[in-house]
Amino acid sequence: MTDNILTTASRILTEGPICDHCMGRMFAKLSTGLSNDQRGAAIKLALALEYDKMRSETSDDAQLKLLAPSSIYARKTLGIKDDDNKCWVCNGLFRHLDTWVKRVIAALEGCEFDTFLMGTRPSGLLIENEEILWAISGTRWAEPLKTEMNREIGKRVEAKLKKKADLKHPHVVVLMDIAQEIIELDVRSLYIFGHYKKMIRGIPQTRWPCRECKGSGCEHCNHTGSMYPESVDELIRPEVMRFTGAKDTVFHGAGREDIDALMLGTGRPFIVEAVKPNKRHIDLTRLAHKINRYANGKIAVSGLIFAKHSDVELIKQAKADKVYSLRVSFKEQISEEKLKSAIDILTQTSINQQTPTRVAHRRADLKRVRNVHYIKLEQLSTDGVSAVIELRCEGGLYVKELVSGDDGRTTPSLGASLGVEAKVTELDVIKIDGIFI
Ligand SMILES: [Zn+2]
Numbered sequence: 473m474t475d476n477i478l479t480t481a482s483r484i485l486t487e488g489p490i491c492d493h494c495m496g497r498m499f500a501k502l503s504t505g506l507s508n509d510q511r512g513a514a515i516k517l518a519l520a521l522e523y524d525k526m527r528s529e530t531s532d533d534a535q536l537k538l539l540a541p542s543s544i545y546a547r548k549t550l551g552i553k554d555d556d557n558k559c560w561v562c563n564g565l566f567r568h569l570d571t572w573v574k575r576v577i578a579a580l581e582g583c584e585f586d587t588f589l590m591g592t593r594p595s596g597l598l599i600e601n602e603e604i605l606w607a608i609s610g611t612r613w614a615e616p617l618k619t620e621m622n623r624e625i626g627k628r629v630e631a632k633l634k635k636k637a638d639l640k641h642p643h644v645v646v647l648m649d650i651a652q653e654i655i656e657l658d659v660r661s662l663y664i665f666g667h668y669k670k671m672i673r674g675i676p677q678t679r680w681p682c683r684e685c686k687g688s689g690c691e692h693c694n695h696t697g698s699m700y701p702e703s704v705d706e707l708i709r710p711e712v713m714r715f716t717g718a719k720d721t722v723f724h725g726a727g728r729e730d731i732d733a734l735m736l737g738t739g740r741p742f743i744v745e746a747v748k749p750n751k752r753h754i755d756l757t758r759l760a761h762k763i764n765r766y767a768n769g770k771i772a773v774s775g776l777i778f779a780k781h782s783d784v785e786l787i788k789q790a791k792a793d794k795v796y797s798l799r800v801s802f803k804e805q806i807s808e809e810k811l812k813s814a815i816d817i818l819t820q821t822s823i824n825q826q827t828p829t830r831v832a833h834r835r836a837d838l839k840r841v842r843n844v845h846y847i848k849l850e851q852l853s854t855d856g857v858s859a860v861i862e863l864r865c866e867g868g869l870y871v872k873e874l875v876s877g878d879d880g881r882t883t884p885s886l887g888a889s890l891g892v893e894a895k896v897t898e899l900d901v902i903k904i905d906g907i908f909i
């Protein structure tokens with residue numbers, strides 16, 4: 473037989489009865505504007521006509537017999553019994569689309585979403601049948617059973633629930649397990665972008681499991697499992713979970729300040745990810761208000777807006793200038809004039825920094841080059857042993873080491889320029905400037 477559509481189709485039918493969907497799917501990429509079942513029915517009709525034509529032209533029984541099973545019409549006239557329910561490929565799956573639609577809608581009950589994506593986990597038997605079918609007919613024009621199932625159910629769910637299918641950013645992925653006849657939902661996270669301020673010292677940005685027990689609880693951590701009783705993350709978390717019905721939250725900050733540094737000014741950009749939320753249409757102004765009330769003056773959030781998954785990488789990679797206010801102490805008394813000329817040196821050249829000793833145990837030992845844009849002397853104490861300065865620099869500059877010099881690992885440094893030991897006693901971030909989302 474030559475490899476045209478009708479001979480391929482009759483070869484498929486020779487294996488046994490096949491539904492219009494499964495027949496049409498083997499030629500899915502050939503014609504546009506038709507669904508697989510319409511295409512399959514058309515092919516079967518053409519086969520029936522072909523058989524009738526052949527029957528009137530030939531008395532060659534052998535040839536007729538060869539073609540007979542390929543035509544529904546012929547099968548009927550020859551008295552070959554077909555159980556219409558029993559497509560040998562899908563076992564009647566496509567006759568039960570409405571049952572699957574009902575299952576999907578029932579599973580989605582109570583889950584708030586605007587967009588969804590269908591997925592199918594075929595049974596082993598269906599996979600085997602499809603492989604046999606493809607071996608017979610070739611895969612050149614075929615589409616997988618999964619694709620048709622997803623599309624057909626997706627169309628019906630869209631119409632019934634007035635929700636949109638979305639391949640790229642679905643709120644929920646609906647997986648149909650054909651063998652078990654169950655639906656699994658993968659509810660995607662909800663992302664909320666905002667800025668936070670930190671008004672007290674001593675709280676880290678994120679949950680910090682106890683170093684001794686790794687979170688299980690021990691004497692060292694007073695059986696809390698944490699190094700610190702609270703964090704920015706944990707102050708934001710409870711209200712986000714309450715508003716969204718999420719199972720958990722994940723905190724993503726645009727960089728982090730030291731535990732003992734305040735975060736002031738306009739605040740630090742962050743994204744809080746609500747994991748498996750069952751509510752998405754939440755009032756973000758009210759959420760911010762509730763978070764701030766819960767945090768009780770320790771932190772405050774502002775400007776909450778909805779964000780996307782891809783924004784997480786964006787804020788993590790965003791290069792932003794930082795403005796710091798720092799209190800510095802000196803081992804010896806210094807004059808204002810001397811301090812001002814030492815400060816000038818820091819802005820006139822790039823700063824070379826080797827990863828600081830204090831973080832070397834958890835960061836790669838790298839050399840980085842950063843710039844300080846300006847340094848302003850705000851105040852020098854009357855005894856000349858401490859000062860408050862404001863500086864603006866590129867993100868990623870270690871400010872404490874810019875002052876201390878870190879035993880020569882940061883050059884130039886304020887201490888080295890002064891020729892006097894200097895260290896930061898208080899450090900606050902007052903502004904983070906950059907384009908986020
Ligand atoms: Zn079928």
Ligand SMILES: [Zn+2]
Pocket residue numbers: 682683684685686687688689690691692693694695696697698
């Ligand atoms: Zn512990």
